[in-house]
Amino acid sequence: xxxxxxxxxxxxxxxxxxxxxxxxxxxxxxxxxxxxxxxxxxxxxxxxxxxxxxxxxxxxxxxxxxxxxxxxxxxxxxxxxxxxxxxxxxxxxxxxxxxxxxxxxxxxxxxxxxxxxxxxxxxxxxxxxxxxxxxxxxxxxxxxxxxxxxxxxxxxxxxxxxxxxxxxxxxxxxxxxxxxxxxxxxxxxxxxxxxxxxxxxxxxxxxxxxxxxxxxxxxxxxxxxxxxxxxxxxxxxxxxxxxxxxxxxxxxxxxxxxxxxxxxxxxxxxxxxxxxxxxxxxxxxxxxxxxxxxxxxxxxxxxxxxxxxxxxxxxxxxxxxxxxxxxxxxxxxxxxxxxxxxxxxxxxxxxxxxxxxxxxxxxxxxxxxxxxxxxxxxxxxxxxxxxxxxxxxxxxxxxxxxxxxxxxxxxxxxxxxxxxxxxxxxxxxxxxxxxxxxxxxxxxxxxxxx
Ligand SMILES: *Cc1c(COP(=O)(O)O)cnc(C)c1O
Numbered sequence: 001x002x003x004x005x006x007x008x009x010x011x012x013x014x015x016x017x018x019x020x021x022x023x024x025x026x027x028x029x030x031x032x033x034x035x036x037x038x039x040x041x042x043x044x045x046x047x048x049x050x051x052x053x054x055x056x057x058x059x060x061x062x063x064x065x066x067x068x069x070x071x072x073x074x075x076x077x078x079x080x081x082x083x084x085x086x087x088x089x090x091x092x093x094x095x096x097x098x099x100x101x102x103x104x105x106x107x108x109x110x111x112x113x114x115x116x117x118x119x120x121x122x123x124x125x126x127x128x129x130x131x132x133x134x135x136x137x138x139x140x141x142x143x144x145x146x147x148x149x150x151x152x153x154x155x156x157x158x159x160x161x162x163x164x165x166x167x168x169x170x171x172x173x174x175x176x177x178x179x180x181x182x183x184x185x186x187x188x189x190x191x192x193x194x195x196x197x198x199x200x201x202x203x204x205x206x207x208x209x210x211x212x213x214x215x216x217x218x219x220x221x222x223x224x225x226x227x228x229x230x231x232x233x234x235x236x237x238x239x240x241x242x243x244x245x246x247x248x249x250x251x252x253x254x255x256x257x258x259x260x261x262x263x264x265x266x267x268x269x270x271x272x273x274x275x276x277x278x279x280x281x282x283x284x285x286x287x288x289x290x291x292x293x294x295x296x297x298x299x300x301x302x303x304x305x306x307x308x309x310x311x312x313x314x315x316x317x318x319x320x321x322x323x324x325x326x327x328x329x330x331x332x333x334x335x336x337x338x339x340x341x342x343x344x345x346x347x348x349x350x351x352x353x354x355x356x357x358x359x360x361x362x363x364x365x366x367x368x369x370x371x372x373x374x375x376x377x378x379x380x381x382x383x384x385x386x387x388x389x390x391x392x393x394x395x396x397x398x399x400x401x402x403x404x405x406x407x408x409x410x411x412x413x414x415x416x417x418x419x420x421x422x423x424x425x426x427x428x429x430x431x432x433x434x435x436x437x438x439x440x441x442x443x444x445x446x447x448x449x450x
């Protein structure tokens with residue numbers, strides 16, 4: 001039989017609405033609480049930091065939300081993204097299972113982050129916002145938002161987690177090229193940054209700290225808003241373009257996945273590939289499994305606690321009901337910078353709590369080994385984050401072989417690793433360390449939140 005390696009959709013077939021899982025999930029998430037009053041927050045509480053349209057999307061319960069035409073236009077610079085059957089990888093594993101992947105590394109940013117950067121910049125522009133402040137971990141979110149802001153005529157300032165700033169100078173230069181200003185975090189630009197530097201002059205930074213710095217500046221200026229690249233409901237909503245395309249592409253392939261895998265930082269690419277397929281479980285009685293994969297060094301889903309916690313370190317954000325390691329948690333300096341976040345998105349946390357999805361953790365060496373095998377078979381160098389999904393897809397294929405069954409596995413390739421080659425160099429040189437937290441470390445971090 002003829003092999004189809006690459007399943008493409010035409011521009012005309014690109015979905016024109018985002019899918020909102022809030023409409024179909026059995027238990028709706030608990031509300032975010034005001035950090036001071038501990039009462040559920042209203043739209044006006046968020047108005048200083050987000051444009052109203054995004055606040056509406058944050059709480060919307062409509063099943064579908066229209067993608068504005070200007071956003072669709074810019075999506076089409078890289079969408080629909082291809083879905084591949086990993087024949088070469090399957091062959092090298094000698095597996096009976098079928099492995100598919102959705103390639104989100106072809107956007108201008110090199111990752112799925114562009115899918116939400118574009119609409120976020122667009123809605124800010126509609127409401128007359130002149131400047132956005134954001135944070136970035138590995139640099140992918142900052143790069144994605146830099147171009148989107150440039151396109152819509154908004155100034156962008158980015159607080160980049162110190163360790164990534166040092167590990168990945170090219171990501172910073174990419175943001176500069178698209179016109180953004182980049183500061184290493186913690187910085188002396190904010191009160192909170194100065195406090196951290198005083199106590200820990202060599203702090204590697206964390207996403208939680210960078211979010212606090214960005215928000216501190218954003219709330220001081222009425223023409224300035226803040227933007228977040230993961231975790232929040234509206235971000236996960238925008239990413240459902242991935243899974244909706246993948247549903248159509250798997251139909252063309254004539255298959256329904258048995259298992260869907262995504263790596264997990266705050267939950268946006270995992271939600272993006274999963275939610276439109278979860279809809280099939282909810283509304284058509286399908287029985288697809290979903291696995292979110294996180295680093296063993298930052299295991300909020302598998303070893304954290306489900307409770308109200310802050311999204312940032314200084315406690316400026318609303319309290320969110322989520323799986324968390326505590327907002328003071330500073331993860332080890334593993335190379336999957338995008339997965340080093342202390343908490344999990346509210347929607348994904350609720351779904352995990354209700355056992356509608358699964359979570360797994362992995363150490364980084366196994367993931368790099370899988371990433372290198374993938375590069376050498378499928379000809380794409382994956383982002384270190386995506387390696388967690390690849391390693392799990394391979395693990396699922398091997399487990400199926402041991403059981404003597406053939407499964408259809410789909411994973412999201414969240415980005416390419418062209419800016420991350422020094423981490424591959426470390427892997428080849430035997431200089432990557434595996435980190436695993438002790439129970440004491442986790443309990444200590446969790447005990448600091450009430
Ligand atoms: C940011 C990022 C992630 C992790 O973030 P999620 O919101 O969990 O998707 C994963 N992979 C890549 C390539 C990223 O840029």
